Amino acid sequence: xxxxxxxxxxGLLSATAAKGDEMVFxxxxxxxxxxxxxxxxxxxxxxxxxxxxxxxxxDYGKLKAMVDAKNVTWDVVDVEMDFAIKxxxxxxxxxxxFAAVPKADLDPRFSNEHAVGSFYYSFVLAWNKGAVSGEPTxxxxxxxxxxxxxxxxxxxxxxxxxxxxxxxADGVPADKLYPLDLERAFKKLxxxxxxxVWWGGGAESQQLIASGEAAFGQLWNGRVFALEKDGxxxxxxxxxxxxxxxxxxxxxxxxxxxxxxKFLAAATSPTGQAKFAEASGYAPINTKAKAEMPxxxxxxxxxxxxxxxxxxxxxxxxxxxxxxxxxxxxxxTK
Amino acid sequence: MQAHSxxxxxxxxxxxxxxxxxxxxxxxxxxxxxxxxxxLLRSVTDPEPGLQNYxxxxxxxxxxxxxxxxxxxxxxxxVVTILVAFPVAWMLAIMPPALGSIVFGIIILSMxxxxxxxxxxWMVLLQRTGVINRALMGLGVIDEPLPLINNLTGVTIGMVxxxxxxxxxxxxxxxxxxxxxxxxxxxxxxxxxxxxxRRILLPLSLPxxxxxxxxxxxxxxxxxxxxxxxxxxxxxxxxxxxxxxxxSLLNWGLGSAAAxxxxxxxxxxxxxxxxxxxxxRLAGGL
Numbered sequence: 001x002x003x004x005x006x007x008x009x010x011g012l013l014s015a016t017a018a019k020g021d022e023m024v025f026x027x028x029x030x031x032x033x034x035x036x037x038x039x040x041x042x043x044x045x046x047x048x049x050x051x052x053x054x055x056x057x058x059d060y061g062k063l064k065a066m067v068d069a070k071n072v073t074w075d076v077v078d079v080e081m082d083f084a085i086k087x088x089x090x091x092x093x094x095x096x097x098f099a100a101v102p103k104a105d106l107d108p109r110f111s112n113e114h115a116v117g118s119f120y121y122s123f124v125l126a127w128n129k130g131a132v133s134g135e136p137t138x139x140x141x142x143x144x145x146x147x148x149x150x151x152x153x154x155x156x157x158x159x160x161x162x163x164x165x166x167x168x169a170d171g172v173p174a175d176k177l178y179p180l181d182l183e184r185a186f187k188k189l190x191x192x193x194x195x196x197v198w199w200g201g202g203a204e205s206q207q208l209i210a211s212g213e214a215a216f217g218q219l220w221n222g223r224v225f226a227l228e229k230d231g232x233x234x235x236x237x238x239x240x241x242x243x244x245x246x247x248x249x250x251x252x253x254x255x256x257x258x259x260x261x262k263f264l265a266a267a268t269s270p271t272g273q274a275k276f277a278e279a280s281g282y283a284p285i286n287t288k289a290k291a292e293m294p295x296x297x298x299x300x301x302x303x304x305x306x307x308x309x310x311x312x313x314x315x316x317x318x319x320x321x322x323x324x325x326x327x328x329x330x331x332x333t334k
Numbered sequence: 335m336q337a338h339s340x341x342x343x344x345x346x347x348x349x350x351x352x353x354x355x356x357x358x359x360x361x362x363x364x365x366x367x368x369x370x371x372x373x374l375l376r377s378v379t380d381p382e383p384g385l386q387n388y389x390x391x392x393x394x395x396x397x398x399x400x401x402x403x404x405x406x407x408x409x410x411x412x413v414v415t416i417l418v419a420f421p422v423a424w425m426l427a428i429m430p431p432a433l434g435s436i437v438f439g440i441i442i443l444s445m446x447x448x449x450x451x452x453x454x455x456w457m458v459l460l461q462r463t464g465v466i467n468r469a470l471m472g473l474g475v476i477d478e479p480l481p482l483i484n485n486l487t488g489v490t491i492g493m494v495x496x497x498x499x500x501x502x503x504x505x506x507x508x509x510x511x512x513x514x515x516x517x518x519x520x521x522x523x524x525x526x527x528x529x530x531x532r533r534i535l536l537p538l539s540l541p542x543x544x545x546x547x548x549x550x551x552x553x554x555x556x557x558x559x560x561x562x563x564x565x566x567x568x569x570x571x572x573x574x575x576x577x578x579x580x581x582s583l584l585n586w587g588l589g590s591a592a593a594x595x596x597x598x599x600x601x602x603x604x605x606x607x608x609x610x611x612x613x614x615r616l617a618g619g620l
Contacts, residue, residue, distance in 0.1 A: 332570070
């Protein structure tokens with residue numbers, strides 16, 4: 001019964017799946033997916049003859065509906081790593097065929113049995129120089145409304161990042177973050193709640209900071225990188241930068257699994273990773289990629305800021321995803 | 335017109351040409367009824383058969399709060415829409431027809447512009463560094479930017495703007511049907527303009543207000559884009575909450591239950607509307 005229902009839903013949601021020498025790659029749209037198309041999909045299509053159709057944005061609800069309905073139209077999907085760990089546990093993902101995808105040079109932090117890294121990024125503290133006097137240097141400054149008045153912008157959805165930032169600002173040492181003390185984090189967030197403007201997507205975060213609508217924010221480093229490239233007057237602090245990763249997964253029952261694995265090999269190759277990193281400012285997950293990149297680009301990567309860098313714990317998040325999300329949205333709507 | 339012939343046809347056998355409605359019925363059945371039934375079933379079968387999703391829904395302070403907030407926003411939007419729409423509709427009703435049709439055209443034109451574009455335009459106008467705040471601060475009217483966005487004010491402004499045509503159109507129909515002589519008669523009997531409005535015009539235009547008001551209220555209940563972009567998280571409406579539940583928590587069962595409750599409430603309101611103004615009036619007014 002549930003299969004029929006799910007089938008109806010998924011059938012309504014999705015277009016026809018790619019056939020034969022085609023496959024579908026799904027990511028988040030915007031500048032990130034453009035860079036992925038240019039750095040991975042186009043060269044891959046040229047060398048393999050497999051046409052890569054683009055879809056998006058990534059939608060976890062849709063992914064689950066497709067798998068439940070056994071009508072999977074996505075072959076490779078870019079997802080957040082904590083979701084990937086949870087989804088693998090729920091049986092939504094195909095295992096990666098490491099005979100087809102060379103594993104030796106992949107950063108082990110961002111790959112596992114059901115996922116290979118897509119790229120990794122840091123949350124950094126960015127600000128509009130016109131709207132802020134002085135230079136904030138730590139997350140604690142974002143909670144200090146006396147010293148740094150103005151609106152602050154944070155990532156709207158329940159995901160690794162904001163909770164950790166609140167705890168760090170409240171004086172929790174980096175190595176004592178986990179297990180997360182949600183009570184304490186929300187209490188800290190309460191102190192600036194009326195000053196928070198939430199951003200739901202990368203472009204929004206850029207717009208808020210560039211216009212001065214928000215004076216500071218917790219941004220993805222690639223988005224700050226793009227702002228700087230466009231000549232926006234932004235400052236950035238890498239102190240306590242928080243790393244997280246996107247990974248590439250193959251949904252269970254994907255119709256073009258073999259092509260998908262070949263695509264993963266190309267996307268995670270040193271060249272694919274180097275090109276993407278150069279275009280996006282996000283860090284490569286292949287340890288050999290940096291050798292193929294210009295030195296000034298390497299300098300701007302999260303890799304260059306390992307001092308005080310904190311790795312967000314994806315496994316902890318995967319395990320407590322639902323519980324944290326429930327509390328998160330309850331707190332937000334209060 | 336369609337509604338008339340269908341309802342009469344059910345008594346006197348199928349009217350001529352009703353076969354033409356079959357593809358439309360199949361379409362509605364396939365793309366509307368089937369998904370709704372699937373949704374309902376999912377809410378009582380996912381993850382297991384039972385009413386646990388509904389229990390979770392009504393047992394959760396968050397959902398109840400979002401429900402109440404959704405109704406509050408819809409009510410505020412409806413009231414403001416009526417207040418803004420009434421003078422416009424009255425002006426349209428008494429205008430010379432040639433001029434009236436131009437104004438009408440402008441109102442309709444706004445409905446053809448993409449919803450997202452219109453909402454983004456409001457963001458540009460309303461934000462702290464936006465046109466309105468800059469102008470007011472430049473003129474020295476205010477020192478600090480007014481909080482016009484990411485709150486109930488922003489949601490109300492954005493939604494009222496989108497809802498206005500749905501209120502104006504039925505209202506104009508009602509107001510045009512009112513005999514202007516009744517107002518003149520009231521004046522002759524010594525009624526002040528305010529009295530004439532309160533005791534003549536307002537009661538006579540109530541069917542139009544009710545039709546438009548309920549329509550706006552019902553449409554507002556399910557709104558997603560405008561509250562998501564112009565509201566803050568404390569104004570989260572149900573549609574956004576459902577999206578979060580499905581997309582972030584992957585909880586299709588709970589999301590379906592919430593969607594179904596919203597649908598049920600909407601249908602009850604629609605039934606009230608039908609009883610109050612009658613389907614014929616409603617169809618004619620639109």
